[in-house]
Amino acid sequence: MNEDFLKSNAYVDVYELSRTKDTISGRVLLSDMPRLQDLILQSNKALQFTICGIVGKEGWPGATVTLSGDVPLVCNRCNQPMSFEMNREVVFRFAKSESEANQIPIEEDDDIEIVVGSTKMNLLEWLEEEALLSLPLVPMHLEQCIEPLHIRLGEDEENEKKNPFAQLKEMKNLRKAD
Numbered sequence: 517m518n519e520d521f522l523k524s525n526a527y528v529d530v531y532e533l534s535r536t537k538d539t540i541s542g543r544v545l546l547s548d549m550p551r552l553q554d555l556i557l558q559s560n561k562a563l564q565f566t567i568c569g570i571v572g573k574e575g576w577p578g579a580t581v582t583l584s585g586d587v588p589l590v591c592n593r594c595n596q597p598m599s600f601e602m603n604r605e606v607v608f609r610f611a612k613s614e615s616e617a618n619q620i621p622i623e624e625d626d627d628i629e630i631v632v633g634s635t636k637m638n639l640l641e642w643l644e645e646e647a648l649l650s651l652p653l654v655p656m657h658l659e660q661c662i663e664p665l666h667i668r669l670g671e672d673e674e675n676e677k678k679n680p681f682a683q684l685k686e687m688k689n690l691r692k693a694d
């Protein structure tokens with residue numbers, strides 16, 4: 517695959533991918549994933565992806581998918597933007613049908629996602645689904661949050677009356693923090 521971003525009409529035969537143990541890799545724009553758009557900040561960034569066809573232990577068709585990149589979110593604690601580093605790696609097992617998928621026993625110790633495969637699987641939708649599952653339930657800065665701006669300025673109101681330069685100093689400090 518070339519350096520172009522993944523198109524919404526890119527399909528793969530997952531059974532063929534597994535059989536040939538092929539690899540598909542490339543980049544997908546965050547702005548090309550409509551359902552993800554609702555949960556993240558606007559961005560022109562892209563995620564890197566790699567999809568490798570594999571054959572599972574008992575001969576089942578599968579693939580490993582890696583998805584990585586920075587996703588801009590809003591911190592639920594301070595309401596400021598934050599960058600979430602996505603780094604997902606999943607093993608998929610393709611079932612032939614919904615009923616076959618339901619019959620596959622789920623073993624707790626192996627982390628395999630069972631999906632109904634397709635000879636015409638839409639790559640963008642598949643990766644978008646994975647990206648959605650990778651997002652934190654409650655996004656929050658890992659370390660300390662940035663104090664919300666209005667609180668900081670509000671606390672300085674008293675000082676500002678005594679010292680007209682206090683706020684100016686505060687603004688300078690804010691810029692430095694940027």
Ligand SMILES: [Zn+2]
Pocket residue numbers: 591592593594595596656657660661662
């Ligand atoms: Zn925060």
